Amino acid sequence: MAKDNTKDLVKREVKEIREKASINEAYFVGLLWSDPFNNYSEYSELIHQEEFIHDVWGFYFELGRKMFDEGIKQFDDITVHTKVKEYNIMDDFEKFGKMTTIDDAVAIVRGNPANISYYFETVKKNYVIRKLYELFGDKVLIDKGKYKWKDMNREQLSMYWNDKINKISMDNVNNRYETENLYIEAEEFIRRLEQDTAEMLPFYNSALMNSITQGVARGHVLMFGGFGNTGKSSISAEKFTMSCIDNNEKLLVVLNEEDAQAYRQKIVLSILFHEYKTGIDRRRMVNGKLQQNDKDKIHNAFAKMKELIDKETIKIIFMEKYVIRDLEKIIRFWANRGYINLLIDTHKVSDDSHHDKRWETFVEDMKTIYRITRKNAGGCNLRTLVTFQLADYAIKNRYLDFDAIGEGKAAKNEASVVMMFRPIWADEYKGEKKELNCYRLKKNPKGDGYLKEFFQLEKGKTYYLIFTPKNRFGANNDNGQPVLVIEPIFNSNHFKEIGWAFVPNEKAGR
Template identity: 25%
Template sequence: MPNRLTENRDLLESLFVFGLWKDPKCFRSFRNKIASGEFFSSVPAQFYYNLGLNMFEKGYDEFDKVSVATTVNAIPGLATEYNKLGGFETYEDVKRGVKSENLEGLYNDITKLNCLTTLHEKGFDVLGNWAKMQKMNTEQIRRYFSFQLNDTFLNQSNANSKIEDFTITDEDDHFFQSGSAMGFSIAEVAPLLNYELLGISNGLTFIGAASNVGKTAFMIRVLFYSWLKAGYKVALASNEQGLREFKQLVIAMVSHELNNKEFLTRRRIKMGNYTSKEGALYQAAKEYINEHLAKKVMFLKIFDYSMDSVEQFFEIASARGFKAGIYDVFKADDMESGAARGQMIEASKVLFNCADRNQMSIVASIQLALYMENTRYLRLSNIGHSKQVVEPATEVILIRELWDCECSGEKYDIKCYNFEYNPKTGQKIIGMDGKPVKKFIEIPAGTHEDYRLAFISKTRNAKKGVVIVFRYDGDANDWVELGYATKISTQDRGMNRK
């Protein structure tokens, strides 16, 4: 490895690791950022980092000679390696020159060296541009080499614009006649919604709801899980829930699907300490997921709301053959700042262009404005920080709970209906008036919390304003599409609602 990439590297790593030792609470800020076995290049740094993290997770808030020795001696074989690397004296030799306020800078310096080393190993001319590299941070380096690639390949073909012939070709014939213009199907769970939208199209789709209504749950069951079962590969990026939370959600869905009445609920999965029967249910779900689903998922956990990371992730996913992506949750870097509206508008453009450029279908969840939670008929204006945020989107679906006053037999009642179908042909039965025969589905009073209304607020494939009724079981994350909602009043409900 060239000297420029290794000089001072061991010192940087020592200062960083023992800076964490000096102020152990700092492990909390960095442990999720550091990939095990990949961040440090030196054996001592990796060893002392792992030892310090182990002590921090056991509750030590100060590392002294006695506490470190106690931890080392409790783990078989660790003392030999510890003494070989100099023991506690190694820390004492370095700690005087360490300041916890320098940790972020040291972390960034090591991250930058890791990136430069990887680029060099892949054949990029890092050393020839060393003076430039020294002045850049990691994100600037990424953009620099990305620009070089774009300049070399994309711009040669004038990728930003293309003059084309309007003649309808044989390829067009095949595209239209094969139904390729349809988006990714969600008919497994939501045939009516799928019919109205003609699937989830390439481009950008937003799923909006207020907090705790189920927008993430909806995306995971109706889209993510359905697509995986259909054989599609799905890229999933999240800046709120972690990988284990999504795994838990999918385990509950699979367990419910495999066993129906006897399954592991989301709550039971969290609690652990399973009975032998529950253990068998868990094992069956695990085996199904690992055999049929896991290899079709690419997951990214984001620790901020930077669109750079999201865009880069979907670019990589597309290059690996992923054509469906989910982003949970779409927000600005600082939702409370005055710049949030502008940030979100620009970020939505970036996400749309990423989807369009890579011919992907990207679906993002988005929060509805809290101050409009009493709105009965959901519209684009319900989206926080301006409906301009969703302007680039192809489709927007907004979800809310059914309210008790809408299944009480009174003024604001919502009726749910589907159609009668011929069991042999699958076609709608036509009545004497020449219209499809409707069948109405009762929503019992007092069960409103088990139902959700999905408003098609923007689409290029159907009428706006169509509302679909779902029954929702949070224990299994099971969504059952019941039918269409009859006309919903535009009269908002009062503040002293039930």
Template identity: 25%
Template structure:
């Protein structure tokens, strides 16, 4: 008890020191600047993790809560006096009194005029820096004694500095830094979680593919690669989007090549031919125009189906005019937090636009780094969402029979952080008719008909299943129809 009292007394002494007060003052400034910058850049609100209880200044704590409520409850897209005042008028009396006490909208207006809101990243890092230093002071670390060094450091350098101090203290010991756990701790709970399907993801709209892929688990990336014209968007629609619709699963499509109508027309076509197999409805009618009465009737039925069976806003779409991974990550953060969306599609992975214009010889490195940034945001310990990413294979191996990670070209390391790498090509004419590929479904051998088109799926990487066999689907990209056919094995060594 005496020891505990001494520790509390020591903590109070630290908190009351002049040095601590200086750090606290710097933290308050950074907090105010960040919160005001968020008022100027509402779209960035979810990019910065700020805990209300950690905001030091009570007035700016209130203004942060006000902004959070405006975004979450009213889902506003911009800030102005009329909008803010109208919202506050709907809140409880105590809420309104605090708003008035702290100066109302005038306080926001004055602060916006004085704060450089474009430096929002720097403000956030400054806030984190001083919050960290205050905690170090409370724990008795020698911050003040080494202030000449520390004050010039950024947050990353401070982290390395104090890690070095701690590591130095243990340098002559055999103490292991990694946590050692009992392997079978909570084994019963782990079994129960597995039984409940905790790790089961959204199934692909193909039992054949799903048997290998085992769904799209949260916290992971699935990378789909194919050459230009093979049908990456076609497969994304038929395997992923239709599955989200079938299972009523919210989805956000982030596109940078195709416009929204193409996705809609593909889904309309898929419904018509599934519901009316003999209609022979081909999506080229959308390019031809001048619909026949029969086509109008079929399209009206399909439109009515989607209107009645797909909840409003469950499938969201954004077309990026200029691709940028930083902007993509912001969109994912926003919609994962604001709308609790768990599944995202990025169609197609590209270099950031500013890199393309510079013709950077190390563009592959940017692609690799961007994928790492993407994974760090969506992984289980962060947002815990799934992202389906499409990418184009290198042009010089269009005739390769066996597809693997090297088919991605110099950017092959983008696959390092993905859970599943699925590579797709069309079955060649020489592989049909039982001449080239031995295809089986169960114990039955299947002959590929020469008049049909087939897609061949390779798994170079698959954390949820095997990679030792390839799947074949029959496809009709004009009528948006797919059918499971069977499995084959291609000897990599002979290709």
């Protein structure tokens, strides 16, 4: 008799799960369709069609995911019908009620977008329960002792049955990871080394800078810091963006201080300098007083750009509000479309900071950027260059290291390379008290190897010093890497490498 009561109880529970799932799945898919750009970018990789109890909502979820992957941002009637025919799924589309079914779901939930995470978790929990039930039967749906399955979330259910259901638990965690053996065949190890090297994107026309890090590596973050209004955007535009143009690599540029038109000016100047050995007075580009000769040069620059890249190769996104959650959605959306290079100019404290201390947000957001960038565990395998502003007090420091990042210096942990630069000081010029003894390497005319050719920095010119306090691909300043000396030529948006220097480790107050 007790056994019969148990069977009846389980049947009622199964029926209740199916009835509630019909509503939750409809609401979840309705929210996905109501705002595909934002919602599919967040959930498309976290759930799959077979996880839906009801085939109708699994069908509409998968149809929407396919359209989203093709770059469709709004699911209007004409587009949906076109794609249904293209995918050859018209029979199922008609069986499930065509647009009427999904339109009804969208109409119900359109005003409640904040609930999407709840419906997502419900769908995922139902999937775990179904899989557990397949393995363990009725006992999964029967409360016993401290086991109250209705009060448990999906992680707690998986942990409870962990000794028997390890695989299902691992398949349903959001925090992705990969496991490898330390030992692999030597040839496989060599192949991976060669692959990593091949995936390096060199800095544009920058032999000395490339000698420091070998370029920008996929799956890694490079932080590039400078003081306000000293040229972070200009340097990254020439060294990184121009390299993407030269190598015809897809690049996503995220701006939050200047707009796309201002950024184009830098690229036009760099192209004119490197391709045509000419330039334009930058002031005439800003005030609009272009001469006919200037316009001819601009036409040449864009003709060269069109020759090197397609119109869609480089995307520029201006974020009026720098919100890290929105940034992640944007990056993942374009990464899914082959944009493997990312430039964030400039990384700062997110406008939706929830921390009491701003630096905590700066650090947490850098963790998010690394999580998106990395090769494994759910990352997009990007080459990411992030510019950031150095702390104001560090302008008094002759030697730049992690202290120049300020209270948020823990952000360095997320980067494989940290570079930062400053203009030289007045006492570092030739003939001054702290003049820098710089050098460049020249081939030895009497044999193999190189010789150091020493020089000093001429008064009347502007120079920058690029420090490398962190470098996973070579030496850093504390273990032998000299400081790179460059000469900015702003009217050409060119930063000429002129040699090396060793800078005394002196900071304010020492």
